[in-house]
Amino acid sequence: MLHLRLIVPAHRTDEVVALFERSVGATHLAVLTGAGRDPAGDVVLCDVAREAADEVLSELRAIGIDECGAITVENIDLTLSHRADRAEKEAPGEGSDAVVWEHLVEATHEESTLSVTFLAFLTVATMLAACGVVLDNAILIVGAMAVGPEFGPLAGLCTALVRRAPRLAVRSLLALLVGFAVAMALTTLFSLFMDAAGLFHEADVEAERPNTNFIYRPDLFSFVVAFLAGIAGTLSLTSAKSGALVGVAISVTTVPAAANAAVALGYGDLGQTRGSTEQLLLNLAGIALAGTLTLLAQRLFWSRHTQFRDARRTKG
Known part of the structure; x- marks a missing residue:
């Protein structure tokens, strides 16, 4: 209650x-x-x-x-x-099926605001993923996924589309675009610094990397996983089951893709940069589409449910 x-x-x-x-x-x-x-x-x-x-x-x-x-x-x-x-x-x-729209709008408004804290979390997550990319370490990749705060603006965008709230949509898009741009730029500088310090090596990035090469090789499964994660993430927000968001965070490769693009750009590997950017956009699009459709389905379901209840009450 x-x-x-x-x-x-x-x-x-x-x-x-x-x-x-x-x-x-x-x-x-x-x-x-x-x-x-x-x-x-x-x-x-x-x-x-x-x-x-x-x-x-x-x-x-x-x-x-x-x-x-x-x-x-x-x-x-x-x-x-x-x-x-x-x-x-x-x-x-x-x-658990009900959507408290006022609460959802307020929650996504806070999570989709471009702030220093948001930029810090996204940048640190991208840098962690960069270390995972170079070391071909799946554990670091998963950790970076869990740290990334990008689902907040994505949820804000979905809510804005369903509620027809242009200000929330602009705020969410701004957080995503500026956030990833800043995080990737700083991660590129970070990777160059690590290379100068002898901790990153171009040979490691160009190697086969069996644990992390999926990051710059997007396919249909990338979209499917992102779409399913978007459904789960939206349901977790609307049902106040925030624990599921952790699972959502480590299901999609938004942050690792941004990190791989940044590291590859630092070494001039445009092929990996392009592939990683496609992976990033594919994941963002899948989550946004799934979240919007989920909210629309919930609104339709609850509207039909309320109409049925009112009809029964009138007959009674």
Whole structure:
């Protein structure tokens, strides 16, 4: 369940309370009269089943509570209550299937922002992958995949396309384009420094490299894996199962492909640079397409489910 904490102007408290009382899946309603100070007003508390939360939040925003007051949403790890059990039973569908769009937009907005931290993580991940490329070390490649933060902007782009949010789309694309450009440029300089220090050798990059040569040899499987990873990653975000994101991160070769392109460019190997860049773009496209289609499918499924529920309620 989700816990909602609202600060509502006193003259609108009855309206909000009535909204919660008629909402399926809402329970544990409490009003703290005059408790709000900034902004001033009443504090309204309510627990809502996850599968009913998106509809409740949409109604609250429709009547402007986010503008005249405040709406805060928190996850509830555990609640022991017969009323809560009944509210979840009455709410349509399963909580794990529900998409809380406001939460998804907020989460992807933060993760898709081009920041110093984002650039640092992506650059370090690319440099780690560069070491894995030169050493033909699959363990380093997997570690670099896990460190890379690129799924955040990709998820932001998918959300923006489905929600028709151009600002989020531009922010996500900017993070991806600038992020990878900066990371690859710095990794090229890093590889040249490592070569000057005698730690990187061109012969190692030009060798057969049986553990890592797939990075600059894209094929149809590259797209298939990226597409499946995009589905899994999107489902993990919408169902709040963040643990699955680690598996997604180590399934696609975005960061290793960027690293291989950077190292190969430093040595003037345009063939590997081209192949690695194709691998990078193929993976990004596969994840973006899969994420967008998954969100569209979830929205369609939940819309049909809600219509079916409303029809049954009307007949009843």
